[in-house]
Amino acid sequence: MVHYINLNYKPDENDLIAMYYVEKAPDCDDLKQACEEIAKESSIGTWTEIATLSSDIADKLKPSAFYIDPETNIVKIAYTRELFEADNMSQILSAIAGNIFGMKALKNLRLLDVSFPNDMIKAYKGPKYGIEGIRKITGIKGRPLLGTIVKPKVGLNEIEHARVCGEAWKGGLDIVKDDENLTSMKFN
Numbered sequence: 001m002v003h004y005i006n007l008n009y010k011p012d013e014n015d016l017i018a019m020y021y022v023e024k025a026p027d028c029d030d031l032k033q034a035c036e037e038i039a040k041e042s043s044i045g046t047w048t049e050i051a052t053l054s055s056d057i058a059d060k061l062k063p064s065a066f067y068i069d070p071e072t073n074i075v076k077i078a079y080t081r082e083l084f085e086a087d088n089m090s091q092i093l094s095a096i097a098g099n100i101f102g103m104k105a106l107k108n109l110r111l112l113d114v115s116f117p118n119d120m121i122k123a124y125k126g127p128k129y130g131i132e133g134i135r136k137i138t139g140i141k142g143r144p145l146l147g148t149i150v151k152p153k154v155g156l157n158e159i160e161h162a163r164v165c166g167e168a169w170k171g172g173l174d175i176v177k178d179d180e181n182l183t184s185m186k187f188n
Contacts, residue, residue: 001049002040002044002045002053002058002062003036004035004036004039004040004043004045004062004063004064004065004077005032005035005036005039005064005065005068006064006065006066007065007066007067007068008066009064009066009078010066011064011066011078013117013118014080014081014117014119015078015079015080015081015117016078016079016081016083016084016092016096016114016115016116016117016120017076017077017078017079017114017115018042018076018077018079018096018111018113018114019074019075019076019111019112019113019114020038020074020075020076020077020109020110020111020112021072021073021074021108021109021110021112022034022035022038022073022074022075022106022108022109023073023106023107023108023109024105024106024107025104025105025106025107026107027104027105028105028106030070031068031070031073031075032068033105034105034106035065035068035075035077036065037100037103037105037106038065038075038077038100038103038106038109039062039063039064039065039077041099041100041103042063042077042079042095042096042098042099042100043061043062043063043079043083043095044057044058044061044062044083045062047103060080060082061080061082061083062080063077063078063079063080063083064077064078065077066078074112079095079096081117081119081120083095084120086119086120086123086124087120087123087124087125089124090180090183092120096111096114097111134175138174138175140174145174145175146172146173146174146175147173147174147175147176147177148168148173148176148177149176149177149178149179150164150165150168150176150178150179150182151179153179153181153182154179154181154182164176
């Protein structure tokens with residue numbers, strides 16, 4: 001069995017550190033158990049034991065919950081850099097701010113802060129155009145941009161998606177944003 005709590009762990013500059021506010025559910029024994037569940041679900045584990053989770057994998061990839069404060073309900077978890085694609089913010093957020101928010105062990109969970117390793121910060125290029133670039137492309141200055149997100153968020157083919165975008169622009173919107181779940185899916 002893999003254990004994710006290590007209060008003696010000292011994070012280094014290669015760790016991604018997530019700080020959470022945690023309230024345990026009534027069925028959960030204590031804050032430590034809740035923290036264990038968060039670290040497990042957000043990395044290499046899940047709600048049940050995994051027969052194929054070897055000690056080699058665990059030693060290489062498991063995070064360490066190194067700070068648990070029962071007075072404030074603040075916990076900190078250090079994730080090894082190898083768990084993440086440095087320039088894939090969607091993948092990073094799905095790990096540290098995804099399924100864990102629906103766990104039965106938790107009554108309330110809030111991601112308060114994330115500290116990224118320097119190589120991840122350097123690898124992430126940020127928005128392609130930025131605010132000024134979008135304003136230059138749209139020709140809109142001196143007022144907020146008005147936009148929408150195409151729904152359904154996934155499932156439309158390119159013709160349907162383009163039709164919805166065109167209707168939004170004809171209706172007076174400035175920009176149309178892809179939903180964050182719309183990635184390079186084969187069916188879209």
